[in-house]
Amino acid sequence: MSILVTGARGSVARGLVSLLAARGVPHRLASREPDTPGTVRCDLGDPSTFAGALAGVRSVFLYAEASAAGAFVKEASAAGVEHVVLLSSSSVLAPGAADSPLAASHLAVEEALLASPLRTTLLRPGSFASNALGWAWALKSGRPVHLPYPGSHGDPVHEADLAEAAFAVLTDPALAGRAYHLTGPHSLTFATQLAILGRVLGSPIPFETVTAEQWKAEVEGYIPGPYADALLDYWAARDGLPVETTDAVEQLTGHPARSFETWVQDHAEAFRAEGVSAR
Template sequence: MTLLITGARGQIGRAVVERLHAAGLPVRAASARPAEPTVPAGVETVELVLDRPETFAAALRGVRQVFLYPRPGGIHDLVEAAEAAGVEHVVLLSSSSVLAPGAESDPLASHSLTVERALADSALTTTFLRPDAFASNSLGWARSIGHSLPVQLPYPDAHIAPIHPEDIADVAARALTGDSLTGRSLTLTGSESLTFREQLAVLSDTLGREIPVEHISRAEAEQQMGRHMPAPMVGSLLDLWEGANHGPAAIGETTETLLGVPARTYRQWARENAAAFTAE
């Protein structure tokens, strides 16, 4: 029974491949560019492109379980191909944003919601993993911190419960190898609520130097962020942070509650990634 892991170039997909391979399970790593993923020796790589249905058959041959990234383009064709190939269970890396009001029209949530609905309407058994903010989102501050510049934030006291990406991979691997999580919809978080200011204080302590925080206006943030992402996505993200500005973030499911293993902390993530915040 082969397990197909899509998005094998991503941090979660790659980590899931490594876990399953280490457990001695037959793993196939799928990517739109299969020559690029770095996978353990002995792991088969295959091309899978959602808008090219001709890539589906080889990727799905002999597969019973799939770890899926939420790409809406071509998802209905993929679901049909998976059903025809005998796939039984799909674990989707979705997002907690699908639970927010207006998710259908929200650019941050709608793509995950589209994939969730396509799977829910299928004959496939599905497990939805809905992580909240990744701890690794902090890498967006790396350039400023590395060059000893202030980190500019419109909502420095917005609360999130950042989850370590390795925790997501642990839950995904369990969902693919056991039945305790099968068919469930799980909102995944870290075990503590931290404001952006508090996260930066952890990074400051880890790096052993001050990280100044500069409060900027929403308009200034829109201008800065708009250089790197579409305006609707900028607005959605800023709305999310504004809404998180009024109290601690809710703690969802963690590796503690799901796997009986303490959740990795934000401080642990900061120690593991300290080098990323040092200018080259």
């Protein structure tokens, strides 16, 4: 059995590849722009790259790229692939997901897979803890973090837990063929996440509450307008309202989901200005 791991440069894929290698599970790395020996080219938006990447593969860890999802499903079926594990998003569970820029592409790939003969496992994480890396520039430059909804809740999940969950469903047939809503262990506001980050780094982190319009203007050029609007709507809907957390990570990995504090400890250096050491 050989496993194709797409998105080889993504944090979840890198963690998954480490687990597969450590346990001697045959696998193949794939990337739109291969930059390591043995990695094959597989651009999920370019069907001409699919056949070579899928040759001899029986399982696939797949990122959600909707533009050529139908072609990928067709090629995977023809290649003899039996099982696809999709890294989707819990945003597909929300009302109106098909019309949401946050969810539409994930939902489209889910639907393409579920309509195919391929056995499909859906990993639906909530917010990635790594989204906090978006604050690193402000911290390093000594500026306050700008938040339009500091009281908005999220369920930050560590990418290592997602990699372990993917490994579990790829290697244990009893776990395959289901949908899993994966979250961190706690519902945390953005303000609380910053407080945790400051505590680990040893210095309080200031933030300023800004208007939605101001935040959108600041991210223009980095986040497309419709996506920024969808994020603002998402945060507004969860302002002051805790989100549901699940035990799916523990079900799949055998241990509780890692806390946001653990994630910060694992990535603390990404937030420190050059030349500043831990206290």
